[in-house]
Amino acid sequence: MVLTAMAALSHMALMIIAIDGPAASGKGTLGKRLAQHYGYRHLDTGVIYRAVAKMLLDQGFDLTDEARAVAAAMALDPENFGHPELKSQRIGDAASVVSAIPTVREALVSFQRQFAAGPPGAVLDGRDIGTVICPNAEVKIFVVADPKVRAHRRTLEALARGEAADEALVLADILKRDERDRNRAAAPLKAAPDAHVLDNSNLDIEGGVRAAIAIVEAVRARR
Numbered sequence: 568m569v570l571t572a573m574a575a576l577s578h579m580a581l582m583i584i585a586i587d588g589p590a591a592s593g594k595g596t597l598g599k600r601l602a603q604h605y606g607y608r609h610l611d612t613g614v615i616y617r618a619v620a621k622m623l624l625d626q627g628f629d630l631t632d633e634a635r636a637v638a639a640a641m642a643l644d645p646e647n648f649g650h651p652e653l654k655s656q657r658i659g660d661a662a663s664v665v666s667a668i669p670t671v672r673e674a675l676v677s678f679q680r681q682f683a684a685g686p687p688g689a690v691l692d693g694r695d696i697g698t699v700i701c702p703n704a705e706v707k708i709f710v711v712a713d714p715k716v717r718a719h720r721r722t723l724e725a726l727a728r729g730e731a732a733d734e735a736l737v738l739a740d741i742l743k744r745d746e747r748d749r750n751r752a753a754a755p756l757k758a759a760p761d762a763h764v765l766d767n768s769n770l771d772i773e774g775g776v777r778a779a780i781a782i783v784e785a786v787r788a789r790r
């Protein structure tokens with residue numbers, strides 16, 4: 568009886584799903600779909616760094632100006648996270664630069680952790696969710712995909728938004744971003760030792776979602 572009640576409680580306990588992966592790997596779409604599936608809240612943490620970068624660019628400041636970048640991080644307003652310009656390649660690139668500043672990352676930790684801690688559960692996607700932001704997340708998924716596949720998807724998305732996009736340049740940008748995000752000293756992009764790697768190079772969106780749900784369910788079944 569007690570055991571049954573404990574099992575039920577542990578099932579109800581707050582669940583955090585951490586999704587990390589390189590640029591354009593599909594983690595954002597997966598995060599959104601997993602959150603819908605489980606009725607959890609979703610935070611695309613890339614948007615936070617993009618918003619900081621946009622504030623600096625809008626004000627004409629250098630992306631490596633640490634004091635201004637930290638001030639921008641502390642002045643963030645989640646109301647602006649839906650701004651369409653945040654999705655652009657220019658801002659994504661700028662976010663990769665600004666996110667390498669350790670003090671900017673530190674300024675953003677508590678916002679992300681508070682988001683993760685709220686009921687009924689949360690899905691966060693980014694680069695360091697499973698390693699730094701939520702190292703105790705119940706489920707960690709590290710999404711990978713062939714860079715050429717990622718470049719192709721990103722090009723189609725940019726074209727659909729009405730932006731000009733040359734696939735070869737998009738691929739070069741993705742490779743440059745991977746390199747910067749993986750090799751920075753502060754919270755580099757890497758899989759947590761307990762992350763489940765999901766390669767979605769050959770999966771469409773629905774296939775990726777099914778694979779991610781299978782991972783979550785397998786973890787839950789072991790609880």
Ligand code: DC
Nearest residue numbers: 612613614616662663666693694695
């Ligand atoms: O996931 P994205 O493309 O929106 O992220 C934009 C940049 O922000 C990415 O190149 C690196 C940075 N980023 C980060 O350093 N840590 C995160 N948790 C999310 C994004």
